[in-house]
Every structure is written in structure tokens, then in C-alpha cells.
Amino acid sequence: MKVLVISDTHGNIDRLQSILNTTGPYDAVFHCGDIEGQEHTIQEYADCPTYMVSGNNDWDSSLPADLNVTIDDYRFWVCHGHRYGVSLSPSAIREEAESRNVDVCLFGHTHKPYLETSRGLTLMNPGSLNYPRQIGRKPTFGVIEIDRHHDIHFAIKELED
Template identity: 40%
Template sequence: MKILIVSDTHGRDENLEKAVYREEPFDYLIHCGDVEGREIFIEALVDCPCCIVSGNNDFFSDLPREEIIDLAGKKILVTHGHTYGVSGGTDGIVEAARARGCEAVLFGHTHYPEIEMQEGILVINPGSLTFPRQRGRKFSYAVMEAEEGKNLQAEIRYL
């Protein structure tokens, strides 16, 4: 199954739409927070199930702060990351994923794209489609493949 992972769109949809149209078809969309009131638009934009969590800029939101989802038999923690101090490192968020029996953790907040394996946990930050902060400041997202009986595979993609 193909999963599109985005984060930190901050209420601006143009690049999100570009990523969606570029990657269609996919089976699941995950937004790691800071949608700023655009969750209904995002759910209407795609023709698949969505997981959308709240970020530090999602004031007065009813979105969950984090979710554990199961995709192709893999438990995945989805959160924005700010409550785990991800700006200072991923140790806390990796420990949270491990404590919940997850194989992967997906988060945003830093606007820096990254994929790494840390202590047996796949750590994915898709970066930002609106305000990238990494060198070169390219708009980014991630695509993950999940299949029963196989390891999760993911890559960062740029607009």
C-alpha cells in the first residue's frame, strides 16, 4: 500500500494539491499537523482514508494530538512532535513509539525532512510543503510503502 505523508501546510493548499496530484493513486494520506483549519478540505481532496493530527498551530482544533494506526499489519505512531521536543532531537519520540509497540513514528514540526532508522524504529519527518527550513529550502513530503510481511520503505520527495 502506498501512503502519502505530509506536514506543516499551515493552511496553504497549493503545494499539497501538487503533491497529491503527482502521487495519485495512493491508499492513505497522513498529515502530521499544522493544518490550520484545513482538515475538511484535505479529506475532500483525496479519495482514500486520512489520518490528520493536530500541531502546535492548530488552535481550538478537535483533531487528536496523536494517533496509532495500523497499516498492512504495521503499528505506526503519528504525531506533530512538538510535545516530544523534536526540535532538540528524536530520542523522546522514538521512546514513545517503542513504548507503544510501534514500528515507525511519523512527525513534523521542525520543517526538516528526514528518514532514519533509530533503535529499530523507522523515523519519518516529511518536512514542510509550505515553509521548508532545510538547506535549499525545497518543499517536501514523504511516500511510504507498507506491505504485509515486509519492512516499511519510505523516501523523501520534493516539488
């Protein structure tokens, strides 16, 4: 099982097609918000189950604020993260994820990649494909793979030019 995690595309999904063509296929796609009206196009490009949540810039969206999804017995909680102060610290979102008894929390908002596993919970922010804010400002995305032994693996990848 191979899962793509993206966030903060802000209406520009040109780079998504490149990722799907060069690193796919994927069995599922998660988008952690700030989609800005590209929901249907993302679903078409992905051509697999696509899970999306609204972000702080998705004002007229009918997308949910968060989602709980189970994939291959792993429990995922997906949100944008802005309601949990992720720009300051991951502590509040970690606390909320722990209270929800999930294995993986996917979020965005900061435009900076983040990956941490502690106490049986993995927090992953894939960064942004279009407006990265981390040092070096390379567009990033996340890949989650569940192998044949049911082990889960996480990676943050930079978009190749």
C-alpha cells in the same frame, strides 16, 4: 499500498493537489499537524483514508494530539512532535515511540525532513510543503510503500517545480 505523509501546511494546501495529481493515487494520507483549518479540504483532495493530528498552531482544532493506526500489519504512531522536543533532538520521540511498541513514528513541527531507521523503528518527518527550513528550502513530503512481499519502504521527496 502507497501512503502520502505531509506536515506543517499551515492553512495552504495548494501544493497538496499538485502532489496528488503527479505522484498519486494514494491508499492513505497522514498529516502530522499544523493544518490550520484545512482538514475537510485535505480529506476531499485525498479521496482516501486520511489520518490527521493537531499541531501547536491548531488551536481550535478538534483533531487528536496523536493517533495509533495499523496499516497492513505495520503499527504507526502519528503526532506533531512539539511535545517531545523534536526541534532539539529526536531522542525523546524515539523513546516514546519505542514505549508504544510501534513500527513507524510520523511527526512534523521542525519543517525539516528527517528519516531514520534503528532497532526496528522508523522515524519520519516529511518536512513542510510550504515553509521548509532545511538547507536549500525545497518543499518536501514523505512516501511510504508496502510492496507485495510486505516489505516497507520510505522516501522523502522534494516537490517538483
